[in-house]
Amino acid sequence: MGETLLIDLRSDTVTKPSPDMRKAMAEAEVGDDVYGDDPTVNALEEKAAELFGKESALFVTSGTQGNLVSVLSQTGRGDEIILGNQSHIYSSEAGGVSVLGGVVMYPLETNQNGTIDIQKIKDAVKGDDYHKPRTKLFSFENSHNWSSGRPINKLDSDKMAKAAKEVGLRVHVDGARIFNSAVSLGIPVKELTENVDSVTFCLSKGLGCPIGSVIVGEKDQIIEARRVRKILGSAMRQVGVIASCGIVALDTMIERLEDDHENAKKLAIGLSEMDIIEIDADNIYTNLVRFKITNQKGFEFAEKLKEYGVHINGGESDLRMVTHYGIESSDIDKTIEAVSKAVNVI
Numbered sequence: 236m237g238e239t240l241l242i243d244l245r246s247d248t249v250t251k252p253s254p255d256m257r258k259a260m261a262e263a264e265v266g267d268d269v270y271g272d273d274p275t276v277n278a279l280e281e282k283a284a285e286l287f288g289k290e291s292a293l294f295v296t297s298g299t300q301g302n303l304v305s306v307l308s309q310t311g312r313g314d315e316i317i318l319g320n321q322s323h324i325y326s327s328e329a330g331g332v333s334v335l336g337g338v339v340m341y342p343l344e345t346n347q348n349g350t351i352d353i354q355k356i357k358d359a360v361k362g363d364d365y366h367k368p369r370t371k372l373f374s375f376e377n378s379h380n381w382s383s384g385r386p387i388n389k390l391d392s393d394k395m396a397k398a399a400k401e402v403g404l405r406v407h408v409d410g411a412r413i414f415n416s417a418v419s420l421g422i423p424v425k426e427l428t429e430n431v432d433s434v435t436f437c438l439s440k441g442l443g444c445p446i447g448s449v450i451v452g453e454k455d456q457i458i459e460a461r462r463v464r465k466i467l468g469s470a471m472r473q474v475g476v477i478a479s480c481g482i483v484a485l486d487t488m489i490e491r492l493e494d495d496h497e498n499a500k501k502l503a504i505g506l507s508e509m510d511i512i513e514i515d516a517d518n519i520y521t522n523l524v525r526f527k528i529t530n531q532k533g534f535e536f537a538e539k540l541k542e543y544g545v546h547i548n549g550g551e552s553d554l555r556m557v558t559h560y561g562i563e564s565s566d567i568d569k570t571i572e573a574v575s576k577a578v579n580v581i
């Protein structure tokens with residue numbers, strides 16, 4: 236009790252910029268990005284497009300905005316997006332695509348590993364019937380947050396994308412943590428996403444940036460996305476100051492995600508050794524560790540654990556710990572010890 240050190244495992248969004256990022260911010264060459272004059276933003280967008288093998292890219296403020304802009308640039312009012320019922324777009328973005336774009340969301344049952352059955356995708360498409368919304372877009376998440384960060388492998392990703400395309404849909408990937416998937420699967424992101432139309436990825440999660448996400452896709456879609464971003468009031472000016480961190484992240488922060496995955500696995504195994512905890516430690520492949528505690532409410536336990544120096548997120552029954560830049564293997568040892576003490580305090 237009474238520990239002063241706080242190990243913050245609430246999310247990988249809590250990271251602070253690396254010294255290289257601080258330096259890059261201070262030295263960034265900037266210009267007015269609304270005029271396309273910011274060389275640092277341009278360099279980041281070119282780098283991202285190249286990394287994903289797509290024609291073009293757009294820097295946006297957040298993952299939520301990346302998804303919103305991606306959806307609105309590929310649909311119109313009254314169109315429909317089909318997506319997982321446990322997807323972030325459906326469950327955790329305040330219904331933005333419907334609120335701001337008049338787009339109908341049609342949620343599909345999600346498998347435990349974060350995939351969606353091909354037949355379900357095909358069956359969800361509405362025929363040419365003026366009573367129905369027009370189904371235009373299919374979206375899935377990689378890695379899948381609710382499935383404890385399960386990476387969707389290339390085979391499953393391609394299968395879903397091809398099935399959606401066969402029935403005339405475009406395909407968007409919410410790749411908030413796509414680099415975690417790519418590193419865990421040992422495959423370049425370019426290959427993992429070659430059969431989808433657009434991807435949003437976050438700079439401000441595992442890659443450690445303070446702000447920002449990027450959308451990659453084909454040229455015409457990104458031109459439209461730039462327009463939607465303007466509508467949303469998020470065309471920014473000398474934004475190279477923050478885009479500079481994105482360049483550092485893409486150069487230096489991808490491979491180290493492996494450390495986060497190792498830490499997450501170690502954490503999951505440690506938790507699985509406690510009787511009172513339910514966790515599928517075999518299926519932890521990236522940096523999200525979800526578990527349940529059988530003798531108390533999740534949020535009550537999270538509150539208690541804070542007294543032992545560890546800060547995590549807890550809902551009614553689910554709890555989540557996320558490893559990230561700044562969390563060392565020794566922090567995992569301390570966390571396991573803190574949990575083992577806190578579980579016994581009712």
Ligand SMILES: Cc1ncc(COP(=O)(O)O)c(C=O)c1O
Nearest residue numbers: 297298299300323376380409411
């Ligand atoms: C899968 C997924 N998509 C999108 C987002 C949204 O990102 P942001 O918090 O930058 O809006 C998150 C955030 O946690 C996420 O987990």
